[in-house]
Amino acid sequence: MNIGNPLREINWVEKSSTLEALLKHEGSFHAVSLDSGLEAEVMKIAAPTADYILKVWNKASKPNVHAQYQILSALFTNGSSVSEPVGWGTDRNGDSTLLTSYDGMPVQSVDQRKLTQLVKILADIHKLPLEDFMGDRLPRYEFIDYFFPRIEKHPDIRILLEELLQRADMKPSCLIHGDYHLGNILETEDKLTVIDWTNAQWGDPRYDVAWSIIIMWIFASEEQAAAYRAACCAEYRYEEHDLELFEAIACLRGIMLFKANDVPIDHRTISRFRSILSKNEYLNDQLL
Template sequence: MVLLLEDDTTLSVTPLDSGLEAEVMKISSPESDFVLKVWNKESQPNVQFQYEILNALHTHGSAVSKPVGWGYEVNGHQVLLTSYDGTPIDKVDQPKLKKLAKNLNDVHKFPLDRLTGSALPSYDFIDYFYPQVDQHPDIQDLLVKLVQRADLKPVCMIHGDYHLGNILESEGKLTVIDWTNVQIGDPRYDIAWSIILMWIYVSEKRASFYRAAFCAEGRYGEDELELFEAIACLRGILLFRANNLPS
């Protein structure tokens, strides 16, 4: 990675859409394209850990970017260099929805013993996904009741924020990005949050087919996922109130 960045005479840099956490840019050389993510905002995640997770997933054959390297830039901000894998999905059809569901299911099936030297974190569910919910007692009261009914089972790797903005597409290939929220968690919540965002930003019809794609595998029933969708919907309301979710 150092050699790539030092050889700036043949590189071109193109800014990409950046999130709340980091600045993202495309770096192109005559041979190939890369993505450089620079955490120069308030968020300071463990980027080395993200690199190790990506490396394990990519080696396993999961639909993720190939990690090239990680480190620090001159101002001390953490950086991560990966392969360039296209642009966020613009339109979805039924075959693509099935592929999206399969890729998330594959994440949940990832064998944790492949993470040699890297232990996935495990967080308190409400504290992590519903920060400052105690300031919204109407949401908190309902959330606690629903979580008790759901009987959470944090048993596998979850992405934590699986939606179309974190899926890249290039020549029919889909790639999952942004592993900042990766952790041990309940796969049903991971799926439900993805369904809710599909319902909000695409359509109820697409979200219904997307849900059915998960149910078709036989691991979850619609009633089971709908309970977790209610839990996920409360997160959406909380984020909307905090102005962290585009309306």
């Protein structure tokens, strides 16, 4: 559905030269509403020379979009596989907005080459010394508070989670994406682009890797998750047994989201959760 020109209604806080040029020709493009997620409304801005994505956080989630823009700017400048940040600001309702380049559609299928490429992209993100770009402005959160909100409603998960975190000895040491999975990887021709930096923060790369493995297992297949895990271990020089502990932590988050109806669930999803629980030495079937 065409929805006119929402860009003229935004109070831009930061604008790239790309946006400055775009706004001079605002009569020559239009916006089309796309499928939106739980957090924000998403629009495609079609211009004569290029397309862009406008994200408006007009729902319950109110992330730090300024930090997202800075993180994206640093990553893009460094040559990382991310969208070009074009501008950010607020609309007439005070909702935060972010304009980026348009980089295709979410990855639909993977093979070994693509799985290896996905691992390399994530590893390159973890290697970037982002503190050199942002100093102490990189968001830092308490792990349980951020990734397990409302956990007090799930005492069985909390008890096990605290035990696993003691064993894991989390070591925040780099930028993590926080939600790295195929739905947040766009593809156009042979180019892959990482999007949705809402959860980006200072963190432990082992958790970032483990979460991506668990989501691959649940929403792709166990076989692809196993191949992806092997590629992660080769790239990061992790032992698979060490990752199993972080996969257990990530799976607990998935179960909590499942119980809160925050993730799409069908019989296949439940079956895959049960497979993870039965094969991870730190977990048990009673969690479901």
